[in-house]
Amino acid sequence: MMKRYAMTILAYMTTFGLTFTACGSKESGPDAPIDPTPPVSKDVTVKVMSYNLWASRPGNLQPQNMIEMAEVIKRADPDLVALQEVDKLTKRNPIDVTKELAERTGMKYYFFAKAMDHNGGEYGEAILSKLPFKETKAYSLGFLPEYPNSEPRAIAMVTVEKEGKEFHFVGTHLDHLEINGNRDKQAKDIVDIFKTFTKPVILGGDLNSLPDSEAIRILRGHFTLGCLNNNCAFTFPATNPNRTIDYLMYAPSSAISVQSYQAYTWAGSASDHLPVLATFTLK
Structure with missing residues (x-):
């Protein structure tokens, strides 16, 4: 009787041990199958704006x-x-305008790039962001000495990441004078800076240049206009706009596509420019 009982217990233990070993091998053993399917990289949507504040x-x-x-x-x-x-x-705006707008919009990350000293303070470009900055950098855009009435300009650049996609967002403002070569020089400088970047770049700004101008032609040597079908909406003046001088563009075209692009006519009288808004897909 005892012998038969022991044999029964041994049979149960053997069965349990085999079952346990089989389960362990299936989950983590050296012979476990490997899934050959690589993780899928999904597209990410990002919405961006360019807005000239008309010095507030x-x-x-x-x-x-x-x-x-x-x-x-x-x-x-x-x-x-x-x-x-x-x-x-500055004396005309005795606050940090970038910080003020960041607080009022709830966009907690902000960066200011000084172009020049002005009116007792500083004047330049800025970026507001919902996304935390991985890097910030400012570049100077000078002007040709034969045009002494020109103003220094700057580039504000931030590096951000959204849903695993890292990219650079850039803001700038080209020379305002009607007839000179500064805008062309500044456009060349922008291309020279960003043509070596390996991550996607989205650039926005008041470029003071029409779509068929030399400065835009130079920029299009590296960047793609965000305007759908190259139909760029009028952005200036804000009341009854009749020309395009504000843009959003991107590079490379293999990494970014455009979902929507428009000038926002409802922006009111706060500025003499209409803001430009685009939604891009990061592939």
């Missing part, structure tokens, strides 16, 4: 105007905004 007019500085500009940005709800004509602690 009217009123330099009317609190209501800052409220209106912030409302324009909040209504558009972009991930990142490139701002031009930005004052920092």
Whole structure:
């Protein structure tokens, strides 16, 4: 009787041991099958804006105007905004405009790139972002000595990541004078800077140049216009606009595509420029 009982227990233990070993081998053993399917890299959507603040007019500085500009940005709800004509602690705008707009829009990450000293403070470009910065960098864009009435310009660049896709977002503002070679020089400088970058780049700004101008032709040697079918909406003046001088563009075209692109005519009278808004897909 005892012998038969022991044999029964041994049979149960043997069966259990074989079952346990089989389960362990299936989950983590050296002979476990390997899934050959690589992880899928999904497309990521990013919404960006370019907005010239007209040095925060009217009123330099009317609190209501800052409220209106912030409302324009909040209504558009972009991930990142490139701002031009930005004052920092000047006599006409005795606040840090970038910080003020960041607080009013709830876009907690911001970066200012000084182009020049001006009016007791600083003047340049800025970026607002919902995405944390992995890197920030400012570049200077000078001007040709034969045009002494020109103003120095700057490039504000941030590196961000959204849903695993890392890219650079860039804001700039080309020379404002009507007839000179500065815009062409600055366009060449921009291409020279970014043609060596390996990550995708989205560039926004007031380029003071028409779509058929030499400066835009130079930029298109590296960047692709965000305008769908090259039909770039009028952005200036804000009231009854009749020309395009504000843009969003990108590089390389193999890494980015355009979902939507428009000038926002509802922006009101806060600035003399209409903001440009685009939604891009990072492939």
